Amino acid sequence: MVFRRQHLCGCASAFKSNSVCLSHQSTPILDDKKFSKITLFPNPTNGNFSLSLGHQAETLNLKIFNMLGQVVLSRSYTSVERVENLSVEDPGIYFIKISNSNGGSQTLRLLVN
Incomplete structure (x- = not known):
């Protein structure tokens, strides 16, 4: 059996009844393309990443x-270009939401082995 799901963003997707559908909306932090190079590394990781x-x-x-959907880490930074020595202990898939004071945000996926 296949269902159709209407996401909050207005797009529709088909999925089987035994699957999970995750969706999110993100607003780019910056409009300038030269600043859109946000990278998460290493990914996948053993738990430590930057x-x-x-x-x-x-x-x-x-x-x-x-x-x-539980928050496992929450931090705020000022005047930063790189965030190092972040750590997640338990293996699994995590979502990292980065936001700024202007209301822009971006969500990245992290796989911890």
Whole structure:
């Protein structure tokens, strides 16, 4: 059996009844293409990872969510271009939401082995 799902963003997707459909909306942090090079490395990881913004951010809020939607880490930074020594202990898939004071946000996926 196949169902159609209407996401909050207006797009529709088909999925089987035994699958899980995850969707999210994100607003780019910056419109300028030269600053859109946000990288998360290494990915997949053993639990330790870093984040490079590719530009200097005045304010940065970072939240890491597990697959249940629970916040496992929440931090705020000022005047940062790179965030190092982040860590998640339990294996699984995580979502990292990066946002700024202007209301822009981006969500990245992280796989921890």
